[in-house]
Amino acid sequence: MDINLIKRKLLKYWIGVYYYNNELILCLKRSCRKSSNLLLLLLSPYILMKAGLYAIYEGVWGKYAIARKITKERASAYRHEIAMVSISKNEAPYIKEWIEFHKLVGFTKFYFYDNESEDNTVDILKPYIDSGLVEYTLIKGKGRQLDAYNDAIAKHKDECRWMAFLDMDEYLMPTKPFEKIYNVVSELVSKAGKGAAGIGVNWCIYGSAHLEKKPKGLIMENFIYRSKSGSETHWGNFHIKTICNPRLVKKYISPHYPIYKLGGYSINDSDGKRLWGWFCHDVKWQNLRINHYYCKSKEQYIQKISRGFGDRVGEYDMKQFNDYDLNDVKDESMLVYADKMKNK
Structure with a gap:
């Protein structure tokens, strides 16, 4: 398999993990600068589990619920x-x-x-x-x-x-x-x-x-x-x-x-x-x-x-x-x- 393709897939995966946890990660990075990396390592099981659950929810239900709201709003006047x-x-x-x-x-x-x-x-x-x-x-x-x-x-x-x-x-x-x-x-x-x-x-x-x-x-x-x-x-x-x-x-x-x-x-x-x-x-x-x-x-x-x-x-x-x-x-x-x- 193309090694560059593997790298791109892994990068996309980790970007997704970050996105679903970025409120927590940003908070730690800004408020606990010296110990943030250690805290993130300790929290990594929670971070990975949350990212996985959020991704599943989006794929199964979330994006369709959002799409329905968007479709409904197109006919609305603002x-x-x-x-x-x-x-x-x-x-x-x-x-x-x-x-x-x-x-x-x-x-x-x-x-x-x-x-x-x-x-x-x-x-x-x-x-x-x-x-x-x-x-x-x-x-x-x-x-x-x-x-x-x-x-x-x-x-x-x-x-x-x-x-x-x-x-x-x-x-x-x-x-x-x-x-x-x-x-x-x-x-x-x-x-x-x-x-x-x-x-x-x-x-x-x-x-x-x-x-x-x-x-x-x-x-x-x-x-x-x-x-x-x-x-x-x-x-x-x-x-x-x-x-x-x-x-x-x-x-x-x-x-x-x-x-x-x-x-x-x-x-x-x-x-x-x-x-x-x-x-x-x-x-x-x-x-x-x-x-x-x-x-x-x-x-x-x-x-x-x-x-x-x-x-x-x-x-x-x-x-x-x-x-x-x-x-x-x-x-x-x-x-x-x-x-x-x-x-x-």
Whole structure:
């Protein structure tokens, strides 16, 4: 037998074991760093048994139950076809561009969680709040990103067909300019397997364009150099963010993906294959991509360091800037939106 085939099958098996236990594994890895490996070894009989039982349930019943729910919902009307959930701290300069761009690609509701901003975030948001486009929530404390995501699902899951979960430096772009994201998602999910309940969209990391200082103008105009695509892509582009059916989500345990009710899962945006976690190695950016303006200029990145991580206590550092400052390819695909944005 082909040894590479055996390796791929074993890898798929262990990814499945991890997926069905990832809430436990992530908790141990983050809270018991020094002893986590020993604890996982001691818990391995439970971990393997749980994975096996969950896999059997999904195959026998779960995916069919999810498929029935999905079929029933297709005929249902929702107040919003797609809504955005985000948490932000001291990012006022970027809010307007981020909201206005996502309006152009079909978002009609934003659930905005303000993590104790000390800038003029509320002033920038006020017209959007008054119009009903933005629902504003103040959320206090460090590392509250997952709390915000789960709160949005609990409170608003019946208001929208799809929910996307993005940071303020992430722009969800359709491959065809101005195509509505909800149309793309609905079409791709309808073609996929019985349990398809969302889409994982790969990052497309943009670099600093070698800028030291914050430039004037739009992010999409100033930062037009990105990482390579295809087999030469940077490992960071394996990361995904998720657009999901919120009624089929059990819980968000990572900024990148949720745990679905048993039987549900995310697919990639190119061929509809199941995703098992926070990553997708098949980076094609065929229908959708997330332009991730991780660095911006060096000056802006230093400001980002002061905000800290969103999902846990911790900080960015300059090593991450150097890792993600990718300026391999000139890409002006976002400029088609720039003229529209300037009139806002």
